[in-house]
Amino acid sequence: MNTHAQLATYNFAYLDEQTKRMIRRAILKAIAIPGYQVPFASREMPMPYGWGTGGVQVTASVLGPDDTLKVIDQGADDTTNAVSIRAFFQKVANVAVTTSTAEATIIQTRHRIPEETLKEGQILVYQVPIPEPLRFLEPRETETRKMHALEEYGLMHVKLYEDIAKNGHIATTYAYPVKVEGRYVMDPSPTPKFDNPKMHRSEALQLFGAGREKRIYAVPPYTDVVSLDFEDHPFEIQKFDEPCALCGARNVYLDEVILNDKGGRMFVCSDTDHCEKRRAEGHVGHLAGEAPETAQ
Amino acid sequence: MSDHPLLRVNAVTKFYGARVGCRDVSFELWPGEVLAVVGESGSGKTTLLNAISTRLLPTSGTVEYRMRDGQFRDLYRMGEAERRFLMRTDWGFVHQNPADGLRMTVSAGANVGERLMAIGDRHYGNIRDTASQWLGRVEIDTDRIDDQPRDFSGGMRQRLQIARNLVTGPRLVFMDEPTGGLDVSVQARLLDLVRGLVNDLGLAAIVVTHDLAVARLLSHRMMVMKDGNVIEHGLTDRVLDDPREPYTQLLVSSILQV
Numbered sequence: 001m002n003t004h005a006q007l008a009t010y011n012f013a014y015l016d017e018q019t020k021r022m023i024r025r026a027i028l029k030a031i032a033i034p035g036y037q038v039p040f041a042s043r044e045m046p047m048p049y050g051w052g053t054g055g056v057q058v059t060a061s062v063l064g065p066d067d068t069l070k071v072i073d074q075g076a077d078d079t080t081n082a083v084s085i086r087a088f089f090q091k092v093a094n095v096a097v098t099t100s101t102a103e104a105t106i107i108q109t110r111h112r113i114p115e116e117t118l119k120e121g122q123i124l125v126y127q128v129p130i131p132e133p134l135r136f137l138e139p140r141e142t143e144t145r146k147m148h149a150l151e152e153y154g155l156m157h158v159k160l161y162e163d164i165a166k167n168g169h170i171a172t173t174y175a176y177p178v179k180v181e182g183r184y185v186m187d188p189s190p191t192p193k194f195d196n197p198k199m200h201r202s203e204a205l206q207l208f209g210a211g212r213e214k215r216i217y218a219v220p221p222y223t224d225v226v227s228l229d230f231e232d233h234p235f236e237i238q239k240f241d242e243p244c245a246l247c248g249a250r251n252v253y254l255d256e257v258i259l260n261d262k263g264g265r266m267f268v269c270s271d272t273d274h275c276e277k278r279r280a281e282g283h284v285g286h287l288a289g290e291a292p293e294t295a296q
Numbered sequence: 297m298s299d300h301p302l303l304r305v306n307a308v309t310k311f312y313g314a315r316v317g318c319r320d321v322s323f324e325l326w327p328g329e330v331l332a333v334v335g336e337s338g339s340g341k342t343t344l345l346n347a348i349s350t351r352l353l354p355t356s357g358t359v360e361y362r363m364r365d366g367q368f369r370d371l372y373r374m375g376e377a378e379r380r381f382l383m384r385t386d387w388g389f390v391h392q393n394p395a396d397g398l399r400m401t402v403s404a405g406a407n408v409g410e411r412l413m414a415i416g417d418r419h420y421g422n423i424r425d426t427a428s429q430w431l432g433r434v435e436i437d438t439d440r441i442d443d444q445p446r447d448f449s450g451g452m453r454q455r456l457q458i459a460r461n462l463v464t465g466p467r468l469v470f471m472d473e474p475t476g477g478l479d480v481s482v483q484a485r486l487l488d489l490v491r492g493l494v495n496d497l498g499l500a501a502i503v504v505t506h507d508l509a510v511a512r513l514l515s516h517r518m519m520v521m522k523d524g525n526v527i528e529h530g531l532t533d534r535v536l537d538d539p540r541e542p543y544t545q546l547l548v549s550s551i552l553q554v
Contacts, residue, residue: 137399146376150376150377150380151377152380152414154410154411154413154414154415155410155413155414157413157418158399158402158406158409158410158413159402161405161406161409161413161420161423161424162402162403162406164420165403165405165406165424165441165442166403166442229418230418230419230420231418231419231420232419232420232421233420
């Protein structure tokens with residue numbers, strides 16, 4: 001509270017009310033047109049581009065004094081990006097923060113969707129580096145806008161075709177393009193494609209903020225989100241051979257952790273909150289409790 | 297040939313500010329017919345081609361196209377979505393520089409398959425089979441299907457561009473100097489190929505060229521342009537063998553005899 005008093009020159013949640021109003025209007029428009037990228041007057045934030053300036057602005061605009069905020073980075077609550085953004089909002093908005101997915105009302109995320117199914121009333125805010133799914137195929141912004149407007153999405157399949165031609169299967173594993181409500185093709189930000197099915201008819205509101213590119217887009221609750229594919233090469237999510245080494249969870253997204261320079265490695269849940277909760281419930285993985293040196 | 301033309305061009309004029317691009321050009325193109333537009337550089341050939349193919353809005357005049365349902369539609373009164381759909385299904389456009397018409401960083405197979413995917417084909421195996429057939433038809437080895445066009449020679453790129461345009465079975469193809477920048481033997485092979493495809497598929501085509509030999513080989517009719525105006529218009533053999541306008545006579549007599 002002391003630090004908050006020293007920062008009295010800041011408005012609640014850092015941005016001034018006019019800016020929040022502008023961003024909220026963009027968010028409302030984005031919700032009204034699911035998957036459509038709404039341009040907005042992105043502000044300079046006290047952090048570098050690429051660290052989540054878009055997500056922070058969206059969070060600042062939807063955050064209220066009664067909200068409980070959770071911030072994750074690659075699924076983890078304890079990495080630099082997550083810790084600093086959480087501390088930022090603690091300082092400038094004095095809101096309650098949590099690491100528990102179920103308790104949070106707003107979750108700002110970089111590159112993951114929590115394993116625990118989100119509920120109605122929750123808001124998931126994504127940090128987006130490049131909002132345009134067609135960007136690497138068509139460099140002209142005028143042209144990509146026209147392609148969205150006229151629903152010319154053949155090019156998106158050209159990318160998937162190239163994947164299959166080169167690798168024998170669709171090798172895109174993250175930022176896997178989706179079609180929202182049968183209309184707009186959208187980049188779900190660089191989440192692993194493992195998370196794509198979680199977006200489909202999600203109960204939570206999903207907001208996407210790209211600060212450098214000055215775009216906001218949204219997926220309202222209960223909206224169809226379908227991953228693009230070919231009839232003879234259907235969409236598939238990643239599969240893992242072994243369960244989480246700490247909590248024994250299957251059917252979750254795992255991170256590979258290198259343990260030593262002798263080839264030792266372990267696979268653990270990328271969602272740290274999910275993993276901790278499971279361990280607290282008594283689930284034990286095959287490496288839980290062992291010192292890293294002994295694990296081979 | 298049918299009773300109705302495929303394309304009606306009526307008094308198309310394009311000004312660039314005060315300068316004339318092309319002035320008051322009218323003609324009709326019939327199904328299966330190849331029309332050559334010849335003239336020196338700067339005579340308005342490419343302007344005319346772009347104005348007809350909806351790539352450049354003319355200052356005045358109308359261009360009507362007979363759709364597959366038999367109805368004539370004014371191209372500039374259509375919605376943009378419909379016009380673009382027409383361009384990638386019923387039409388083809390072969391650029392002088394293949395890099396303008398191809399995606400240089402995706403494989404040959406995807407280049408040919410792009411139009412199929414654009415009209416909703418979602419079966420990888422079928423797309424690949426069709427692409428491979430078309431590569432065969434334009435004499436590109438099918439084992440090059442996964443190579444990128446930037447690894448291809450100029451002649452191969454041009455043939456790939458033609459395959460990419462013809463895969464959706466268009467009825468009308470625009471060609472802007474299709475043999476420009478190719479050496480003579482490659483030109484001859486390409487012309488032979490284009491002539492064969494045009495005959496087999498019954499394509500109508502408008503070919504812009506400054507090379508009278510191309511016009512002679514490919515076209516049924518030709519128009520001679522000078523300073524933005526069409527100065528002579530007739531059957532190709534008639535225009536080349538019996539040119540009436542002094543400028544056409546000059547053009548025909550300028551051909552090097554070997």
